[in-house]
Amino acid sequence: MEEDYEAVLCVKPAVHVxxxxxxxxxxxxxxxxxxxDQPAWSGRLRITAKGKTAFIKLEDKTxxxxxxxxxxxxxxxxxxxxxxxxxxYFVIRIEDGNGRRAFIGVGFVDRGDAFDFNVALQDHFKWxxxxxxxxxxxxxxxxxxxxxxxxxxxxxxxxxxxxMKKKEGAAGNTRPRSAGPGGLSLLPPPPGGKSxxxxxxxxxQPPSSLHPPTRLPGTPITDSLLSWPQPxxxxxxxxxxxxxxxxxxxxxxxxxxxxxxxxxxx
Numbered sequence: 001m002e003e004d005y006e007a008v009l010c011v012k013p014a015v016h017v018x019x020x021x022x023x024x025x026x027x028x029x030x031x032x033x034x035x036x037d038q039p040a041w042s043g044r045l046r047i048t049a050k051g052k053t054a055f056i057k058l059e060d061k062t063x064x065x066x067x068x069x070x071x072x073x074x075x076x077x078x079x080x081x082x083x084x085x086x087x088x089y090f091v092i093r094i095e096d097g098n099g100r101r102a103f104i105g106v107g108f109v110d111r112g113d114a115f116d117f118n119v120a121l122q123d124h125f126k127w128x129x130x131x132x133x134x135x136x137x138x139x140x141x142x143x144x145x146x147x148x149x150x151x152x153x154x155x156x157x158x159x160x161x162x163x164m165k166k167k168e169g170a171a172g173n174t175r176p177r178s179a180g181p182g183g184l185s186l187l188p189p190p191p192g193g194k195s196x197x198x199x200x201x202x203x204x205q206p207p208s209s210l211h212p213p214t215r216l217p218g219t220p221i222t223d224s225l226l227s228w229p230q231p232x233x234x235x236x237x238x239x240x241x242x243x244x245x246x247x248x249x250x251x252x253x254x255x256x257x258x259x260x261x262x263x264x265x266x
Contacts, residue, residue, distance in 0.1 A: 010047040010120035012113045017041040018105035031089040034105050047120050052128045056092055068094040075121045088114045
């Protein structure tokens with residue numbers, strides 16, 4: 001199916017055809033030897049591609065009737081040659097389909113049209129070479145070049161992990177801390193911590209040397225607490241023994257009754 005499809009590669013609306021005198025030597029064609037002011041034919045040029053072969057077709061501008069065509073199977077090659085004294089003129093080999101061939105000169109009015117003509121042929125045969133290489137690789141897959149991704153001897157790789165360390169350090173320092181009064185951060189208490197106040201045995205009064213809390217002026221909470229009935233002071237123990245006799249205190253019910261008499265029961 002691809003062989004039957006014909007693609008148009010380039011179209012140029014103005015082109016002139018000249019008779020080319022026989023070449024006497026291998027020095028190449030020169031457009032100055034042609035009668036440039038008297039072209040043999042004028043029309044449009046169209047380049048088409050059918051499969052891997054390109055065709056240069058010379059057609060009438062109005063009717064599109066084919067004047068001549070030149071099949072091109074290789075470029076650069078003998079089917080299309082540039083002249084030695086200008087970039088706007090070429091020599092092409094035309095065929096009539098019956099085995100007869102002739103060389104004619106083709107010239108473009110604009111130099112840009114000549115450039116497009118040349119590039120269109122180059123691009124087509126570049127694609128042809130790529131298709132041939134792909135076909136060879138498909139027939140011999142083992143001979144295709146393989147991609148080597150391994151490390152060569154002495155080759156090293158460098159990784160930048162500075163940003164990763166910064167992110168990990170920032171994430172590790174985000175421990176929540178409890179806030180105290182006034183927005184100050186307080187350290188949490190140590191695990192298993194106990195109060196430093198000594199515990200007294202049952203029925204024993206704190207020593208008289210401990211003074212009651214100082215009254216803070218202007219604080220309603222302390223005023224209400226201090227207005228409660230205060231317990232009666234316990235009889236002071238001898239100066240030599242501040243805490244008293246623990247054995248007698250724990251074993252005497254009368255001392256417990258006397259100690260608890262001054263406390264208000266809620």
